Amino acid sequence: MxxxxxxxxxxxxxxxxxxxxxxxxxxxxxxxxxxxxxxxxxxxxxxxxxxxxxxxxxxxxxxxxxxxxxxxxxxxxxxxxxxxxxxxxxxxxxxxxxxxxxxxxxxxxxxxxxxxxxxxxxxxxxxxxxxxxxxxxxxxxxxxxxxxxxxxLAGEPLSRRGYRDPNAEAPLRETLAAAVVRYSGWDRKSPLCDPLCGSGTLLIEAALAAWNVAPGLARQRFGFERWAGFDAAGKARMAELRGNARALRRREAPAIFGSDASPEALEAARASAKRARVELELSLCALRDFELPDTLPPGTLVTNPPYGHRIQRSSTLPRELSELIDAHPDWRAALLLAEDDRSTRTHRRPDQVRQVFNGDIDCVVRVYAEKTLAGAERAGQQEGRKG
Ligand SMILES: C[S@@+](CC[C@H](N)C(=O)[O-])C[C@H]1O[C@@H](n2cnc3c(N)ncnc32)[C@H](O)[C@@H]1O
Missing domain, CATH: 3.30.2130.30 (VC0802-like)
Incomplete structure (x- = not known):
């Protein structure tokens, strides 16, 4: 076939x-x-x-x-x-x-x-x-x-995982969020963070990948399960595939955390995470006050800042985001930005730039590979940040 x-x-x-x-x-x-x-x-x-x-x-x-x-x-x-x-x-x-x-x-x-x-x-x-x-x-x-x-075979588009609050503002499509997480190059073992997490789609898709949860498990049935010729053998095979998928869920996952300045967005993220049955650490925090915890090993920052097309953003946000990325060279980072966004300017050079579309908006995913810091350099960097 x-x-x-x-x-x-x-x-x-x-x-x-x-x-x-x-x-x-x-x-x-x-x-x-x-x-x-x-x-x-x-x-x-x-x-x-x-x-x-x-x-x-x-x-x-x-x-x-x-x-x-x-x-x-x-x-x-x-x-x-x-x-x-x-x-x-x-x-x-x-x-x-x-x-x-x-x-x-x-x-x-x-x-x-x-x-x-x-x-x-x-x-x-x-x-x-x-x-x-x-x-x-x-x-x-x-x-x-x-x-x-x-x-x-799918019937309803596979992007409809069923965890999302239909009233969430400017959410990313689940399938695009999963693609951005993959483009980020995250290893699914180290921490992952989104400091502008909104309703949490990037975090939830990352968590589903880290826990090795088959995204279609939440679905009652796919299109082909309603076909005239979907017989007993097909049903048995599908039951087996679902059983195997349940058994493949991992028991542990790395820290996956995020924050946002909007209490409503966080509320939506919490509700979606609960429906998706994944654990996220979420906090209310403006980007200018956001800090990556020193207690965690370096990981990957993945985020989708407001484009300014649909959601207003403050004029300082691009600078705050660039500074956060520059301050943590030992963290990998991936930004989903509008293609015409010239304001998010980091000192770090992106290693990869991918063109994608978020609905009808021309976008890019800029990926910054992490730099491995020697022990002393890392300690110095942490001191510098505290100072
Ligand atoms: C494009 S949305 C993110 C959407 C998210 N990826 C999702 O799937 O729901 C951008 C988010 O940034 C948040 N935001 C804007 N300015 C912020 C700031 N200065 N500090 C923290 N969050 C901010 C908004 O509240 C909004 O939820």
Whole structure:
């Protein structure tokens, strides 16, 4: 089987590395996602374990689509009975690039018609569309008049882990937060901190990774578990994968802590951490008063300061953040910043700059590798900070 796990623009290399670490086969990054191969249950495993993938597609047919008639006929020839029967509901998503059928809403309508007409001809009943909570998610991608039809194993996007307060202000998408944590190069063993933690998404994603919690475990069921052909063998395999995932949860994790100046944001972070069943140390603190504790070994600072686009920020915040990073060369650091942010200027040079998108905002992840300090240098640095 061939699978394509989709990812937010700019996070494909993070997803590729994650899938390799999870021992998937045939892993190859592409525009918009990562290809991998394996038996059906590898698709199940990706839904359960990927922190960065948004959806997991498997192709069910590819064909030339020179015109509408050819497109309709080709879709109608595809057997989707493994997922879709007359009593299931469905939704069809579409994308089109450089093709004669360019209107995606029309494309999804045409695809839906071809699919349901085939089933109606065979059974006399047609499955209906459900935009809110469909059983089967179909996706059609058209590029240069060549179409590929996919089934989406995930169903609801994998970013919806279920721990988040829906009213939290300007939170990061969980999958993007997981990609930023991966780009930071954190080893998942040393401390991790976010001094502008907001509703805590970076911290929670870091904690889930450190505890080796499969992010999909919190989910009641994935899209494929509602398919017509999801049989007893599939259910048994999924129960086994969930059981293995529970057993792989680690018993210990490093200190993962954060602070924020907003009591409301911290309240949201506490509630989300509780729902995600991870332990975080959270405190109310303005960035200018924030200090990394001397009692901890050096670790990684990962943060996403307010961009100023949606949340106002004080004019001193970029300087305070730069000073914090410069004062701790033995800490690794990763900043998710708006691409046009020229105000956060550190003396340390970033070792890596990755382009990502936070929704529609062009962003970068700047990663600063840690410098290993000799004992005396470290003691001197601590004295200097106290002075
Ligand atoms: C973009 S949000 C972080 C979002 C967070 N990554 C999440 O997923 O929820 C930036 C946060 O910085 C906080 N903040 C802004 N200025 C601050 C300051 N001077 N000191 C501490 N926190 C501050 C805001 O309260 C806000 O929660």
């Amino acid at each position: 061939h699978f394509f796990a989709t990812a937010a623009k700019g996070t494909e290399p993070a997803l590729r590395d994650e899938l390799r670490e999870l021992a998937f086969r045939g892993v190859r990054a592409d525009r918009g996602g990562v290809h991998f191969e394996g038996a059906w249950d590898e698709g199940y495993r990706a839904c359960l374990w990927s922190r960065i993938a948004l959806r997991v597609f498997t192709p069910v047919g590819s064909f030339d689509a020179r015109n509408e008639r050819a497109f309709y006929d080709a879709v109608r020839d595809i057997d989707l009975s493994l997922a879709l029967g007359e009593s299931q509901t469905l939704i069809v998503g579409a994308s089109s690039r450089n093709s004669r059928i360019s209107h995606t809403q029309y494309l999804s309508q045409l695809t839906k018609d071809a699919i349901v007409d085939r089933i109606r001809d065979r059974s006399g009943r047609r499955p209906s569309v459900d935009r809110r909570d469909p059983d089967v998610h179909v996706f059609v991608h058209l590029a240069n008049d060549f179409a590929t039809l996919y089934l989406d």
